[in-house]
Amino acid sequence: MGLASGIHPTAIIHRAARIGAGVSIGAFSIIDEQVEIGAGTSIGHHCVITGSTRIGRENRIFHFCSIGEEPQDKKYEEEATRLEIGDRNTIREYCTFNTGTAQDTGVTRVGNDNWIMAYVHVAHDCRVGDHTVFANHATLAGHVDIGDWAILGGFTGVHQFCRVGAHSFCGVGTVLLQDLPPFVICAGNPAAPRSINAEGLKRRGYSAEAIAAIKRAYKLLYRNGLSFDDARTQIAEAVEATPELAPLVAFLAESGRGVIR
Numbered sequence: 001m002g003l004a005s006g007i008h009p010t011a012i013i014h015r016a017a018r019i020g021a022g023v024s025i026g027a028f029s030i031i032d033e034q035v036e037i038g039a040g041t042s043i044g045h046h047c048v049i050t051g052s053t054r055i056g057r058e059n060r061i062f063h064f065c066s067i068g069e070e071p072q073d074k075k076y077e078e079e080a081t082r083l084e085i086g087d088r089n090t091i092r093e094y095c096t097f098n099t100g101t102a103q104d105t106g107v108t109r110v111g112n113d114n115w116i117m118a119y120v121h122v123a124h125d126c127r128v129g130d131h132t133v134f135a136n137h138a139t140l141a142g143h144v145d146i147g148d149w150a151i152l153g154g155f156t157g158v159h160q161f162c163r164v165g166a167h168s169f170c171g172v173g174t175v176l177l178q179d180l181p182p183f184v185i186c187a188g189n190p191a192a193p194r195s196i197n198a199e200g201l202k203r204r205g206y207s208a209e210a211i212a213a214i215k216r217a218y219k220l221l222y223r224n225g226l227s228f229d230d231a232r233t234q235i236a237e238a239v240e241a242t243p244e245l246a247p248l249v250a251f252l253a254e255s256g257r258g259v260i261r
Helices: 198-203 208-222 228-237 243-253
Strands: 035-037 052-055 066-069 082-085 096-098 107-110 184-187 192-196
Touching (some): 082 096, 096 107, 192 198, 192 208, 208 228, 208 243, 228 243
Parallel strands (some): 066 096, 082 107
């Protein structure tokens, strides 16, 4: 175990765990054998960090979290799978993150600079990008992909194998059963499209022209009565003039569960 500071005497840390410089670990927390915690990360009281789990630098993990426990999947047979968490994430109280399964890549991944509020569940084989916001009780089933800057409102539930596009927004209590394209705001049970996340795009430096083009793409997909294939084709034709539409075109081309309509 490397240099560490602020480790409470009641914390139980396996001697093989790798603890970076300046890590703090709260009272009664348990750090198991295969855990690696990067420099400057803080772990609250009564947390359990287990499994083959790598946590990066300068994360803040609050009290009563379960990080790296085995997946809630009946097919799991104790295969060697992992959880990887990036840098500078805030993970609030009572969150649960599971490792992956052999039926996927075997890894659950959470990126950098995410703001994850209390009681959030990230299931096996999920992939969470950077700069996302998960409000309280947001829940991901297995094999879910969350794009950068996506926001999930409180009590949002995302069905297994769904994708949530970059810069999208789910309202409170959303139940997402199909893919949510980039830039789109949705709400409801089941989720229905409402508009584009124009305010979020402004905050992230998108130009007025790019936002106007994204609005036109939204209308093609949701308001003009076009078939999905015709809408996708017309949006693709606009990419040369507006490169910001390229992620939307790629997302629509790769949908497995279908896109909310």
